Amino acid sequence: MSQISIAQVEKSYQTRHGSVLALADVNLSIAEGEFVSLVGPSGCGKSTLLYMVGGFLKPDSGRIEVDGKLVQKPGLDRGLVFQQYALFPWLTVLQNIAYGLEAAGTPRKQRLAVAAEFVSMVGLKGFEHRYPRELSGGMQQRVALARTLSYDPKILLLDEPFGALDSQTRESMQDELLRICASMRKTVLMVTHDVNEAVYLSKRVVVMSRRPGTIVDEFPVDIDRSQGREEIMLSDSFNDIRNKVWLAVRHQASPESVL
Structure with missing residues (x-):
């Protein structure tokens, strides 16, 4: 049974030009525990679709269900991580992580204990009482990820979560995300423009068309994840899938694809 079910969804925006x-x-189904990435040309509606799964936007038609229930609003079963961290600058690392637990109604003593566990999980022990302005971009994104994970959502929704990071920090965060998702068994839907990232992290990569966005291709990712990053990314299986996804995205980004 699908944990996330998207059926015949359409969405329009009103602008001053119409x-x-x-x-x-x-149409898309995602199984429990699956890591799926959405890729496609800029403006194809990837983030719009993600926000509809999160309940922040409503489709004009069609249905989005999570665990068999119609999505009508945001909920604690779905956690969203943004590209720009969205941390509260007046709260410390520990307080930012505990915020989601406070919203979930967790007692103060318990939420601080849980927040401390997640500080350690994302490698920020010793920085509990620092403020966001005192942290690097990678450290801020670790806080944002820990804040979302702290209240234990079933589903992680990631909107270009590492897009603002330098390449070395981005790779480190990708590995951190894989480790955390494996230990916590989360279902993940991620939007990214980076084909390498999509293939490296995902069990399935879904390609969307130019606007109006629809799903035009899907690629299962069958690679040996017991290897190190270098071995994976140099392997024939990784590069074969990466090239197929890249060509599919390039075709959709090309003006000739609409002729």
């Missing part, structure tokens, strides 16, 4: 159809007839 209505713009962002998504058309989108």
Whole structure:
């Protein structure tokens, strides 16, 4: 049974120039524990679809269900991590992580204990009482990820979570995410422009078309993840899948794809 079910979803936006159809007839099923990445040209509606799964936007038509229930609003069963961290600058690392638990109604003593566990999990022990302005970009994103994970959502929704990081920090955070997801057994839906990232992290990569966005291709990712990063990314299996995804995205980004 699918944990996330997206059926015949459409979404339009109103602009001063009229209505713009962002998504058309989108259908996608994601199983419990699956890591799926959405890739496609800029403006194809990837983030719009993600926010609809999160309950922050409503489709004009079609249905989005999580665990068989219609998504009508945000919920603690789904945790969203943004590209720009969205930390509270007046709260410390520990307080930022504990915020989600406070919203979930967890007693203060318990939420601080849980927050401390997640500080250690994301490698920030010793920085508990620092403020966001005192942290690097990678450290801030670790806080954002820990804050979302702390209240134990079933589903992680990631919107270009590492897009603002330098390449070395981005790779470190990708490995951290894989480790955490394996230990916590989360279902993940991620939006990214980085094909390498999508293939490295995912069990399945879904390609969306130019606007109006719809799903035009899917690629299962069958690689040996017991190897190190270098071995994985140099392997024939990784490069074969990466090249297929890259060509599919390039085709959708090309003006000739609409002729």
